[in-house]
Amino acid sequence: MAMIDGLPPLREVIATHDLSAKKALGQNFLLDLNLTAKIARQAGDLSGTDVLEVGPGPGGLTRGLLAEGARKVLAVEKDPRCLPALAEIADAYPGRLEVVEGDALAINALDRLTPPIAICANLPYNVGTELLVRWLTPPAWPPVWNTLTLMFQKEVAERIVAKPGSKAYGRLAILAQWRCDVHVAMHLPPEAFTPPPKVSSAVVHLRALAEPRFEADPKILERVVAAGFNQRRKMLRASLKGVSPNIEEHLNAVGIAPTERAEQVSVEQFCALARQLGG
Numbered sequence: 001m002a003m004i005d006g007l008p009p010l011r012e013v014i015a016t017h018d019l020s021a022k023k024a025l026g027q028n029f030l031l032d033l034n035l036t037a038k039i040a041r042q043a044g045d046l047s048g049t050d051v052l053e054v055g056p057g058p059g060g061l062t063r064g065l066l067a068e069g070a071r072k073v074l075a076v077e078k079d080p081r082c083l084p085a086l087a088e089i090a091d092a093y094p095g096r097l098e099v100v101e102g103d104a105l106a107i108n109a110l111d112r113l114t115p116p117i118a119i120c121a122n123l124p125y126n127v128g129t130e131l132l133v134r135w136l137t138p139p140a141w142p143p144v145w146n147t148l149t150l151m152f153q154k155e156v157a158e159r160i161v162a163k164p165g166s167k168a169y170g171r172l173a174i175l176a177q178w179r180c181d182v183h184v185a186m187h188l189p190p191e192a193f194t195p196p197p198k199v200s201s202a203v204v205h206l207r208a209l210a211e212p213r214f215e216a217d218p219k220i221l222e223r224v225v226a227a228g229f230n231q232r233r234k235m236l237r238a239s240l241k242g243v244s245p246n247i248e249e250h251l252n253a254v255g256i257a258p259t260e261r262a263e264q265v266s267v268e269q270f271c272a273l274a275r276q277l278g279g
Ligand code: SAM
Pocket: 025, 026, 027, 028, 029, 030, 031, 054, 055, 056, 057, 058, 059, 060, 061, 062, 076, 077, 078, 079, 082, 102, 103, 104, 105, 121, 122, 123, 124, 125, 127
């Protein structure tokens, strides 16, 4: 394994600190530092950027982010067993790594960073989607972060980048694509992880747009999209009946056939409908 820093190989770190993987914490570790450096590079130029990492574990991606030049990494880790290993990394990169022990769902870590901010993580699968939705729905847009570079199960990655007309297209695609440029940056087989998970994974890159792609009130848009996809097999005139009593008129006014189903409606059309309903 090529050396990206003077620290011991990750297998050694795991053995020294007895970091046997815990399933309940979604622990599937990346031990190849070339791979973690490659993931870090998908976040773009990190020099002059603060990075939030959720779930550093033994620190493979953390080391990648630091070696790739992040100004500072703030790493939030729930498993206290990982802290001694992370402290060694902090010693090797003085002043550039801060580790916070705790649950990323309970800590507002972004408040502790200085823009520009990137978020980069090999997320625990059980909290990944919830964190993504939180990052995509800040109180105001643009958010404090510029980019998200995140590992997901392949199926979740497909839902984030899905286009209308596909099975994977739904609320997550609309939420992400309304205000971000999104793409799948890397595919990873189960064997890339220790222990290997049952599913394949993918790294998704999201870049926040300065302004939403199309104008819409976020609350109305979310309501329409949720109603449409909660009954995705129904025609919109039925699935959106609860949103407005004269939904057919509104759909016709923005050029959406009331007989369409939600999965055929583009982000632009959903935004037009949200404006029509709010106007
Ligand atoms: N980043 C490491 C890597 O790539 O090898 C570990 C990734 S592992 C998939 C997920 C990590 O998230 C584990 O270290 C786990 O302990 C941690 N974790 C799980 N739930 C968490 C939570 N709610 N908040 C913070 N960290 C969490």
